[in-house]
Amino acid sequence: MRIDVERLSWGVPGKTIVRDVSLAVRPGETVGLIGPNGSGKSSLLRCIAGLRTPTDGVVRYDGVEIGSWPARERARKMAFVEQTADTDSDLRVSEVAMLGRTVHRSRWRGPDATDHEIVTAALDRLDLVELADRPWKQLSGGERQRTHLARALAQRTAGLLLDEPTNHLDVRHQLELMELASRTPQTVVVALHDLALAARYCDRLVLMHGGTVVAEGLAEDVLTAPLLRDVFDVDAEIGRDSLGHLAVGYREPVR
Numbered sequence: 001m002r003i004d005v006e007r008l009s010w011g012v013p014g015k016t017i018v019r020d021v022s023l024a025v026r027p028g029e030t031v032g033l034i035g036p037n038g039s040g041k042s043s044l045l046r047c048i049a050g051l052r053t054p055t056d057g058v059v060r061y062d063g064v065e066i067g068s069w070p071a072r073e074r075a076r077k078m079a080f081v082e083q084t085a086d087t088d089s090d091l092r093v094s095e096v097a098m099l100g101r102t103v104h105r106s107r108w109r110g111p112d113a114t115d116h117e118i119v120t121a122a123l124d125r126l127d128l129v130e131l132a133d134r135p136w137k138q139l140s141g142g143e144r145q146r147t148h149l150a151r152a153l154a155q156r157t158a159g160l161l162l163d164e165p166t167n168h169l170d171v172r173h174q175l176e177l178m179e180l181a182s183r184t185p186q187t188v189v190v191a192l193h194d195l196a197l198a199a200r201y202c203d204r205l206v207l208m209h210g211g212t213v214v215a216e217g218l219a220e221d222v223l224t225a226p227l228l229r230d231v232f233d234v235d236a237e238i239g240r241d242s243l244g245h246l247a248v249g250y251r252e253p254v255r
């Protein structure tokens, strides 16, 4: 699925939070959204998901404006895992993942064999099969995050929006999740704070600052010392590690 964001702005009374952002994400592409705290990444993702109505501009999925779509129709096309995703009920892991299937069936029909197959596959991809019967409330932060990702995968959408999906994950699960995000045929927009992870797994990076896009392109073009100094206020050294991946080192902040 192609995602187009055209001249999008969003804010609250007296404050523009996302300003004039345009973005075109090609089918199957994985785009990394990076930027300092408060730069507007989550707000932009919510607008792309259709959870916020832009004050200006439009969002299109495959060329069709999503503004007037019912939530259910949007959710059949786009899954979104928010940064503070929570489930405030007594559900078990497999039941949380099964929530991803609800958008595909009528309210009166329970899950069928296909739904169960899809959920099992999603749990397997997130390394959760052994936890399938565990109550959500007993899970660790990383296990909860993986469960919400399984829910999003079970939704079987053409697009996937992920807000800091790795922030609770151990290193192995971070790598596996990003591998999954980069290899899936889904179109993915993922907000990340780990710049090296973003560089390694995203086809393209979009750097936000103060609600606007200040740079976009290949990781080596976006992650430059001068840009990182301007935007993140850090002195960084960009190099390659022994595996050939972009590495970002930071000097002590000078205050």
Ligand SMILES: Nc1ncnc2c1ncn2[C@@H]1O[C@H](COP(=O)(O)OP(=O)(O)OP(=O)(O)O)[C@@H](O)[C@H]1O
Binding pocket: 012, 017, 035, 036, 037, 038, 039, 040, 041, 042, 043, 044
């Ligand atoms: N509903 C709201 N009302 C008022 N201010 C808001 C609202 N939503 C977001 N903001 C503000 O807008 C700015 C951007 O927030 P946003 O969550 O989009 O940033 P972010 O780049 O995702 O940050 P982080 O990296 O910390 O997750 C922040 O200053 C935030 O406090």
